[in-house]
Amino acid sequence: MTIRQLVPYKTVLGDGTVVIADRGGAQRALETLTLALPLVSAGRDTALVAPLATAGWARAVTAAARRAGAEVRVEPVLSADFVGLTVECVGGRHGMPVRAVPDWIAAVAEPWRNEPREQADEAALRDAKRACLAGLTTDERWSSGVLRALFGPHHRYGLVHDERVARIAGCEAEDLRPVTRDLLTGPPVVALSLADPADEEAVRDALATAGRHPGQPGHPGVLPAAPRSPLPGQRPVALSLPGGRDTAYHLLGTPGVSLGSPDKFAVHMAWAMLGGREGMFGRRLREGRALTYSLAAFSREFAEAGYGVCMAVCRPGALREVADRTAAVLGDLAEGRFERALVASAKERLVIQNHRALQSGRDVTRRLCGYEIAGLPAADLVAYADRIGRVTGEQVRDVARRRLCIDEGGDEQGERTDGTTGVAVPGQEHGR
Amino acid sequence: MTVLTGAVRRVLPGGLELVAVERLGPPLAAVRLRLRAGSADEASGEHGLAHAVEHLVVRCSLQGGRVGDGALATAATGREHTTYRVLVRSGDLPAAVDVLGRAFTAPWADERILADELAVIRQEYAERAGDRRWRLQESLFSALWRPTAYAHPTLGDQPVPEGLTVEDVRRFHAARYRPAGALLVLAGEVAGQMDAVAEAASRWALEPSAPGRRGCGTGPPVRAVGAEIAEREGLAVGFAFGEPTGGDDGAHLSACRALARRAVRAVSGIDVRLLRLRGQRCTWLMLSAAHREAAAGAVGAALRSAVTRLRAPDGPAWLRAEALIPELRAVEDVESAAERALELGSAAGSWPALLAEVRAEDVTRTIGGWERRLGAVEFTRE
Numbered sequence: 078m079t080i081r082q083l084v085p086y087k088t089v090l091g092d093g094t095v096v097i098a099d100r101g102g103a104q105r106a107l108e109t110l111t112l113a114l115p116l117v118s119a120g121r122d123t124a125l126v127a128p129l130a131t132a133g134w135a136r137a138v139t140a141a142a143r144r145a146g147a148e149v150r151v152e153p154v155l156s157a158d159f160v161g162l163t164v165e166c167v168g169g170r171h172g173m174p175v176r177a178v179p180d181w182i183a184a185v186a187e188p189w190r191n192e193p194r195e196q197a198d199e200a201a202l203r204d205a206k207r208a209c210l211a212g213l214t215t216d217e218r219w220s221s222g223v224l225r226a227l228f229g230p231h232h233r234y235g236l237v238h239d240e241r242v243a244r245i246a247g248c249e250a251e252d253l254r255p256v257t258r259d260l261l262t263g264p265p266v267v268a269l270s271l272a273d274p275a276d277e278e279a280v281r282d283a284l285a286t287a288g289r290h291p292g293q294p295g296h297p298g299v300l301p302a303a304p305r306s307p308l309p310g311q312r313p314v315a316l317s318l319p320g321g322r323d324t325a326y327h328l329l330g331t332p333g334v335s336l337g338s339p340d341k342f343a344v345h346m347a348w349a350m351l352g353g354r355e356g357m358f359g360r361r362l363r364e365g366r367a368l369t370y371s372l373a374a375f376s377r378e379f380a381e382a383g384y385g386v387c388m389a390v391c392r393p394g395a396l397r398e399v400a401d402r403t404a405a406v407l408g409d410l411a412e413g414r415f416e417r418a419l420v421a422s423a424k425e426r427l428v429i430q431n432h433r434a435l436q437s438g439r440d441v442t443r444r445l446c447g448y449e450i451a452g453l454p455a456a457d458l459v460a461y462a463d464r465i466g467r468v469t470g471e472q473v474r475d476v477a478r479r480r481l482c483i484d485e486g487g488d489e490q491g492e493r494t495d496g497t498t499g500v501a502v503p504g505q506e507h508g509r
Numbered sequence: 510m511t512v513l514t515g516a517v518r519r520v521l522p523g524g525l526e527l528v529a530v531e532r533l534g535p536p537l538a539a540v541r542l543r544l545r546a547g548s549a550d551e552a553s554g555e556h557g558l559a560h561a562v563e564h565l566v567v568r569c570s571l572q573g574g575r576v577g578d579g580a581l582a583t584a585a586t587g588r589e590h591t592t593y594r595v596l597v598r599s600g601d602l603p604a605a606v607d608v609l610g611r612a613f614t615a616p617w618a619d620e621r622i623l624a625d626e627l628a629v630i631r632q633e634y635a636e637r638a639g640d641r642r643w644r645l646q647e648s649l650f651s652a653l654w655r656p657t658a659y660a661h662p663t664l665g666d667q668p669v670p671e672g673l674t675v676e677d678v679r680r681f682h683a684a685r686y687r688p689a690g691a692l693l694v695l696a697g698e699v700a701g702q703m704d705a706v707a708e709a710a711s712r713w714a715l716e717p718s719a720p721g722r723r724g725c726g727t728g729p730p731v732r733a734v735g736a737e738i739a740e741r742e743g744l745a746v747g748f749a750f751g752e753p754t755g756g757d758d759g760a761h762l763s764a765c766r767a768l769a770r771r772a773v774r775a776v777s778g779i780d781v782r783l784l785r786l787r788g789q790r791c792t793w794l795m796l797s798a799a800h801r802e803a804a805a806g807a808v809g810a811a812l813r814s815a816v817t818r819l820r821a822p823d824g825p826a827w828l829r830a831e832a833l834i835p836e837l838r839a840v841e842d843v844e845s846a847a848e849r850a851l852e853l854g855s856a857a858g859s860w861p862a863l864l865a866e867v868r869a870e871d872v873t874r875t876i877g878g879w880e881r882r883l884g885a886v887e888f889t890r891e
């Protein structure tokens with residue numbers, strides 16, 4: 078049997094640090110460690126500036142690893158619920174230097190401690206800013222208006238690209254120290270994908286020995302903390318944006334569910350039935366009318382909440398018709414007016430997508446951290462295909478009725494921007 | 510490193526080449542069918558035909574391209590090839606091969622279906638034409654390959670081919686969609702399924718070889734060019750050059766180029782892109798700058814700084830951390846493994862070992878070659 082299965086194994090150290098190892102099957106090309114720090118109870122400014130802090134950590138950990146002779150690649154991790162680092166190395170003789178892991182976490186606590194302070198701070202900050210701003214994705218800038226409308230200006234889920242870029246560009250070294258303190262308040266999560274189980278033990282031993290608060294056996298590990306900013310009440314929102322030459326975007330955003338919601342699987346099914354080339358949006362907008370070519374529809378789930386979004390690129394003159402047809406499709410879903418074959422098709426595509434998203438050690442360790450920080454057992458990740466398989470068409474209809482439909486309370490807004498500002502459409506090739 | 514455990518190659522009686530890459534990982538299989546049918550095969554006056562045929566093949570021959578209950582095939586038209594792709598669960602590999610094999614069946618489109626599909630293509634063209642980077646890339650290729658059949662965009666040079674008929678579609682399909690010269694790639698847990706796949710593929714039409722390419726002789730001409738288009742602030746500038754592959758375009762050089770791309774991206778963020786054509790390899794890149802000279806300066810500086818980094822005492826270690834590791838991570842992706850096999854054939858099964866053999870000086874030499882070729886280009890402006 079050559080298929081690699083995900084087999085997560087979790088332990089909680091005395092100081093609350095959670096270590097989760099993927100013990101599944103065959104070796105990977107790389108060994109991977111992801112260190113994650115929750116944002117759930119962090120302040121808004123911390124969430125805004127966290128990408129810059131992580132760029133500094135990546136630099137500090139890279140330097141620490143190289144001083145120790147390790148050939149590792151260190152990349153910042155930034156998600157809506159946590160930030161941190163992923164460390165990768167080629168397996169085999171020069172595998173992960175596991176005994177150094179506590180030093181790396183210490184390097185995170187004080188990113189620039191090993192260099193002369195004044196000028197080193199300035200140069201390091203400049204480098205970190207450059208790396209951070211280059212790495213901030215712009216692929217989904219078009220969804221900024223939807224996120225802000227759904228999550229409001231105060232919650233971290235409502236933070237948008239332009240605001241983050243402006244804050245980071247103006248950030249000083251002294252702004253980063255409280256951010257690091259804020260992020261290091263709670264215990265970290267460490268996820269591993271290593272070739273040798275003995276190395277997992279070595280990581281646990283090293284972390285336990287270096288524990289910040291040793292002697293607290295039975296610590297439950299990371300628990301979902303009370304959010305510092307409450308979520309606003311959510312209502313569906315429809316927006317339009319100018320696109321490139323002779324094109325416009327129609328955007329529809331709906332409230333979603335959290336990663337741990339029992340509705341998550343039905344919501345995934347709903348968006349899988351709506352999206353895709355043969356999905357309900359595609360049929361209503363393309364076939365016979367050719368109103369759009371680029372079309373994206375998906376949901377996202379975070380620790381505290383989620384959202385769904387549909388983006389259709391069309392002629393500016395077709396915006397009204399696209400908006401009407403999109404809303405009508407949601408109505409069809411909520412009334413159960415869909416082909417049963419769509420249900421089976423959506424299940425299959427979601428299972429394939431789930432396998433596809435868990436191919437590398439980096440993918441797996443980051444996902445394990447996300448589940449842990451959302452308070453979910455890693456076993457839920459393994460059980461995804463089974464849970465999707467049990468969703469019925471009726472459950473999809475019900476969840477659409479409760480969560481997706483634009484009713485008279487929905488916001489309909491036109492948002493103007495001054496030209497094409499590099500808004501990126503999800504990539505498609507010259508084909509179907 | 511045991512993610513890829515090898516690859517095998519067979520040529521079937523009809524001339525179709527089959528490459529299977531065995532890969533450990535989640536239970537997925539990626540299938541690719543690449544046909545020798547591209548925009549360089551179009552006569553003047555029918556630009557965009559290969560792309561229209563691709564749309565109609567998905568809609569009619571593949572009946573939407575659905576495999577079993579769910580996975581959907583996609584397709585893309587290039588200058589020399591049209592490629593049909595699908596990602597399925599391992600157990601659905603035979604069904605996926607069967608669905609892609611229907612591409613050899615002529616699309617049964619009537620005038621109404623053709624009109625429907627042309628309306629979709631018109632919208633697709635409008636979106637591409639609104640994208641500055643797409644326009645810049647096509648300007649570069651046009652300058653690079655003028656006046657050959659490679660010069661026009663794969664989408665055509667107008668929204669849809671003028672006066673296109675169902676008969677044109679059938680004629681192009683009959684001439685170009687042949688097993689001879691086509692390549693079928695399987696990646697995933699495929700070893701036990703090779704015989705069944707080979708048997709199924711052998712039943713596809715056994716036709717004689719497709720005729721030679723129209724108007725492109727031995728391949729596109731070899732030169733270095735630049736192109737630029739105005740952006741809201743400054744310019745988007747592109748640089749490209751072609752070079753003959755000759756007999757030296759082996760798997761080792763592909764590995765050198767892959768790591769060289771990673772190294773340049775690590776120091777500068779600039780993405781050097783590669784396109785392999787018959788008898789030629791095209792190398793190009795695009796960036797934003799205040800003016801043409803600033804762009805040329807930035808490209809030169811990026812390439813030189815990658816070389817400097819590689820020549821430093823810790824250059825080999827830096828190469829492994831910043832280039833080898835991300836490239837090996839991509840090896841874990843089953844679709845990347847399939848794409849690699851389209852380029853390298855069965856040598857794709859040894860890709861991790863090929864990468865590991867590349868030395869810092871090999872990468873330095875590759876980047877030095879790019880710098881020399883990009884140093885003097887002829888410019889065109891949209």
